[in-house]
Amino acid sequence: MIKKCLTIAGSDSSGGAGVQADLKTFSALGTYGMSCISALTAQNTQGVDKVENVSQAMIRGQLAAIYSDIVPDAVKTGMLSCRETVETVAGFLESHNQAPLVVDPVMVATTGARLLDEEAIISYKERLIPLATLVTPNIPEAEVLSGMAIHTEEDMKQAAEKIMGLGPKAVLIKGGHKVHDATDFLYDGETFHVFRGEKIDTENTHGTGCTLSSALAVYLAQGYSVVRAAALAKKYLTGAIRKAAVEKVGHGHGPVSHFWFYGNDWGKMK
Structure with a gap:
C-alpha cells in the first residue's frame, strides 16, 4: 500500500515553500500527501507580505478529520506561528500520533530575525520537540534551541548534544547557512553521522528546509x-537545488525543483 505522509505547516501562496513544497516532495517521492494548514501567507520569491494564523479549532478539526480516516505513516511539522498553535499540535500528536515525526523548527528567518516569541519557543522545547523522531534545525535555529553560538563543526556537535537533551530521538543540524559548504551533522544520542555536501552557487533555495524535512518524513x-x-533526503535536496540553479522561477529567491529526477532512473534515488 502507498505510504501516507502528513504535513502540519503554513501555506506559501507562491508554491515554493511550506505546505505546497511538502506536498510536492511527498508526491515526487511516491507517497500520498495530506496537509493541516496552520497559517496562511501572502508571499512570493521576493518576500512575505502578510501572515494570518488559522484558528485553533480549525487546526484541531483538520487533524481530527485526517486521523479518523487516513492515519499517517509519517508526520512533519513546519511553520507553527504562535504558542497556541504549537500547543494545539503537540497536544493532538501526544494522544493520536504513533508514526515517525519530523519537527522542522521554523523559528528564525534567513535574515536572522526571530519568527516566534519566547513563549512559543518554550512550547517547542517542552511540548513538541520531545515527541520528535528527528528535529531538523538550521544553524540559527540550533543556536536558539541550544543557547549557544555556532561557528565551527565542533560547535554544531555540541549544539546537537544540547538539543538531544530536550528529548528527541535524533537531531540533524543543517549546515546550509555556512559559507563554504553544506555539511550536516546527525546525532542519534550515541554517534555523530556526517553528511558532506557541496555549496551550489544559486539564489534559488526557497523552501529548502521544508523540502528536506518532508523528504525525511517520506523515507x-x-x-x-x-x-x-x-542520506537519501540530502541527495534528493541537492539534486533539487542543482536543477533550480538553471531553472529560474520568479524575480527573487526561486524555489527548488521538486521533480528534478523525473525521466531518470527512479532507482538512482535509493
Missing part, C-alpha cells in the same frame, strides 16, 4: 533508518 514512512533517511 522514514518507507521504513528507512534515520541515518539512511538523512
